[in-house]
Amino acid sequence: MKDEPFYEPLEEVEPGHTFLDSTELTLNMGPQHPSTHGVLRVVLKLDGEKVNGLECIIGYLHRGIEKIAENRTWVQFGPFVDRFDYTAAVSNSLGYCLAVEKLLQVEVPKRGQYLRVILTELCRLASHQLWLGTHVLDIGAVTPLFYAFRDRETILNIFEGYCGARLTNHAFRIGGCRWDAYEGFSQEVTKVCNDLMPKIDEYADLITGNRIWKQRTKGVGRISGEDCIAYAITGPVLRGSGVRWDVRKAQPYCSYGDFEFDIPIGAAGDTFDRYLVRLEEMRQSIRIIRQALEGLPEGPVIARVPKVIKPPAGEAYCAIEAPKGELGYFVVSDGTAQPYRVRVRPPSFINLQALEKMAKGGLVADVVAIIGTLDIVLGEVDR
């Protein structure tokens, strides 16, 4: 019997030649991935579970809305802006209308302004509920999604009663609101607010103290206030890092100066703090809505604006505090009925840029948590 192995000898492989030996693995995540909240593609560079670097590839949802604006009239472009951040269409609509009103130098009647505040704050609540449900779901808690969506439904019902549409609702017109509050509006909104307040505590009961939640969010995706400013980040992410800045307070628009509310901030700048900030923002939104309902003045809801809107030649920038951050519109008019240029400052696009900074050095599972906590909407990222 020959002293030979019965198997073919394995070829000698130098260490580092197979992918198992390599220290860095490139992994593609998305664009069709449930936790990217749309069509975001992230190319991850991993060392085991550790993220060495990543690159976001965006543009899958690019529809050229800024180009479309130049081929529509000022009025016709109104419904298009709802498609930026489709989870907070009312905010988009408000920003655009304010920018055009600035060019036209039109003052919206007080009742119109209060109505706008009520609807935009309801929209913020709905947007934050959607964020809460999906963000917590991404991290592994299934139940809060159903709680959040159940309560979001009541807000969407108000939008439906107000203008017939639930999501992309084109709620406002240049000059004010298209409709006055419907019969029973105040009672319904009051009821939703009264019901929602204890439910926010219920969300907090479910999530805040949960051990798994804390382990997955505390210290994850940490970013300092200085870094936020360097990355031009705004909104709850900025406030979560301890910078008390909100467009509603800094440069009040739409009568926000009439209402009393606080701007919650975090300290650690991690995912957990941003969660607490958004939760508190929901309570503050309810506070604003209650004050606006109480002080809702009588009168018209829309200013007298011409049928064909031709703002005088010039340019203006108008920013609002959208649920995701500072949403700005830079509008240029050449004196005709068509916009010469509409530039949108999309908060999601700018905030997403910090994903690399926040995820680097963390674990691959944290990337999912950080995408959730940035609260991006790809419709707004790609436009």
Added chain:
Amino acid sequence: MVEELKQVHGEAILKAESYLGQNYLVVDRSVCHQVIERLRNQFGYTSLTDISAVHYPKDELPFEMFWILYSMAKEDRVRIKTRFAEADEVPSITDLWVGANWLEREVYDMFGLRFAGHPDLRRILMPDEWTGHPLRKDYGAEQQDQAWVQKNLGIESGQ
């Protein structure tokens, strides 16, 4: 503030005006980076809000770039604008704000304007191989890169 800037940069500060209560500076392309840096470091405009451009094809210098800065201390916004031709390069401000990176990439993608000193000037929203820059006025609303569409999407036309 305008006085001080004019003292330093002289003729390069072309205009300092206000329209609808919004202040803007028109500066020469050669000093725009210095002006922005000065506004940031000396005058407290520490936040970058937005960067984009407007195309005026009939003008001698057809592209107008604007930067919007914000001061949290003063709660004030200022817009810096500059005009230049297509072949000119504008200095990148990614050295002042990291966040300018994507904004400048978007301007490059949409208008085809180049930034000097940008670390990674690639297209961001459109596909990398796309020809044409969609937000230029001479780019039609329904215009497409047919060759790209046929090659990558396997359809005759995107329209």
